[in-house]
Amino acid sequence: MIPFNVPPVTGDEMKYIGKVIAAKKISGAGHFTKLCHTWMEERFNAEKVLLTTSGTAALDMAMLLCGFAPGDEVILPSYTFSSTATSVVLGGGTPVFVDIRPDTMNIDEKKIEAAITDRTKAIVVVHYAGVACEMDVIMDIAERYRLKVVEDAAQGVMSTYKGKYLGTIGDYGCYSFHETKNLSMGEGGALVVNHAEDVGRAEIFWEKGTNRSQFYRGEVDKYTWVDFGDSYLPSELNAAYLWAQLQHAEEIQESRVAAWELYYQLLSPLRDVGKIELQIIPKECQHNAHMFFIKTQELQERTKLISFLKEHGIMAVFHYIPLHSAPAGKRFGRFSGEDICTTKESDRLLRLPLYYGLKSKQVREVCAQVEAFYQR
Numbered sequence: 001m002i003p004f005n006v007p008p009v010t011g012d013e014m015k016y017i018g019k020v021i022a023a024k025k026i027s028g029a030g031h032f033t034k035l036c037h038t039w040m041e042e043r044f045n046a047e048k049v050l051l052t053t054s055g056t057a058a059l060d061m062a063m064l065l066c067g068f069a070p071g072d073e074v075i076l077p078s079y080t081f082s083s084t085a086t087s088v089v090l091g092g093g094t095p096v097f098v099d100i101r102p103d104t105m106n107i108d109e110k111k112i113e114a115a116i117t118d119r120t121k122a123i124v125v126v127h128y129a130g131v132a133c134e135m136d137v138i139m140d141i142a143e144r145y146r147l148k149v150v151e152d153a154a155q156g157v158m159s160t161y162k163g164k165y166l167g168t169i170g171d172y173g174c175y176s177f178h179e180t181k182n183l184s185m186g187e188g189g190a191l192v193v194n195h196a197e198d199v200g201r202a203e204i205f206w207e208k209g210t211n212r213s214q215f216y217r218g219e220v221d222k223y224t225w226v227d228f229g230d231s232y233l234p235s236e237l238n239a240a241y242l243w244a245q246l247q248h249a250e251e252i253q254e255s256r257v258a259a260w261e262l263y264y265q266l267l268s269p270l271r272d273v274g275k276i277e278l279q280i281i282p283k284e285c286q287h288n289a290h291m292f293f294i295k296t297q298e299l300q301e302r303t304k305l306i307s308f309l310k311e312h313g314i315m316a317v318f319h320y321i322p323l324h325s326a327p328a329g330k331r332f333g334r335f336s337g338e339d340i341c342t343t344k345e346s347d348r349l350l351r352l353p354l355y356y357g358l359k360s361k362q363v364r365e366v367c368a369q370v371e372a373f374y375q376r
């Protein structure tokens with residue numbers, strides 16, 4: 001059987017987790033948390049990184065830092081994970097969904113301006129499959145309308161747009177280290193804070209509303225409750241797991257890219273004869289091979305292909321049900337303009353197995369079965 005996902009394990013996880021246990025400091029904000037922060041700040045050229053208990057928690061922090069008032073609107077794609085929208089709602093904003101582009105499945109930057117009202121406060125972009133949104137255009141719109149930009153880069157760790165790491169382009173960036181993501185810590189994520197003036201507030205939010213981070217640095221002589229906050233920081237046990245992953249980040253990336261490229265090469269003939277569509281990666285985007293998806297002609301064909309692959313021991317899966325058609329999406333948000341691509345394109349999308357350590361033999365097997373399906 002070829003599973004859809006296998007959580008990444010590099011072999012060093014137990015060593016670092018053992019160190020945490022031996023040091024008798026298993027709560028958060030310790031040695032491994034700091035190592036992970038520094039690694040990401042240096043590697044991604046980020047102002048400040050804070051580990052969180054999940055990608056969702058990082059999004060929650062970002063929205064709370066944006067500071068929405070009742071009635072404030074936030075623009076985001078409908079084709080995304082629920083967390084992107086729940087964080088907007090939790091932060092007090094109203095989600096306004098905008099259609100996606102069919103090529104990258106990212107928010108259509110050309111449709112953003114039409115969705116802006118005098119209540120609009122922020123744009124949340126989702127870098128689907130680790131492929132960047134058209135950030136130059138989006139940042140220009142944000143500047144002209146004075147909007148915050150939050151990057152849901154949950155899938156985009158290590159990817160770049162015109163050489164800049166995803167998560168470091170907007171006001172805040174959010175990573176996920178869930179077991180389904182390229183780099184993992186079980187459950188976890190990180191918030192990237194891109195302006196120095198926001199770092200103090202972010203640290204207070206992170207530390208349950210206290211100025212403990214400042215206290216640890218010796219900037220204040222006692223710590224106390226100073227603002228709103230919550231418990232966002234993960235345990236050192238999780239940070240130690242992530243540290244092992246970061247140490248092998250290049251190797252994990254290379255393994256995924258190799259599988260991705262082999263899929264692309266082997267499935268190109270089916271695309272060339274018009275049976276399926278393959279991902280399109282804009283030239284300014286360097287991606288992290290988070291996902292390999294194909295598009296079938298329509299929903300029924302996808303359903304049949306999923307069953308066919310399952311019969312042959314291959315787990316291929318579809319992805320998001322557009323949020324504007326979900327019960328909570330209808331209750332909390334609204335769609336701006338017309339849904340031309342969101343539903344149509346999401347109905348056709350199928351994700352193939354892709355994980356660290358997936359062998360080329362397995363990729364070949366998946367491609368052979370996809371081909372067999374279309375030759376029936």
Ligand SMILES: *Cc1c(COP(=O)(O)O)cnc(C)c1O
Binds near residue numbers: 054
């Ligand atoms: C995974 C994911 C999240 C949530 O991350 P968790 O760590 O599971 O909370 C949010 N947005 C997108 C686009 C994701 O893929």
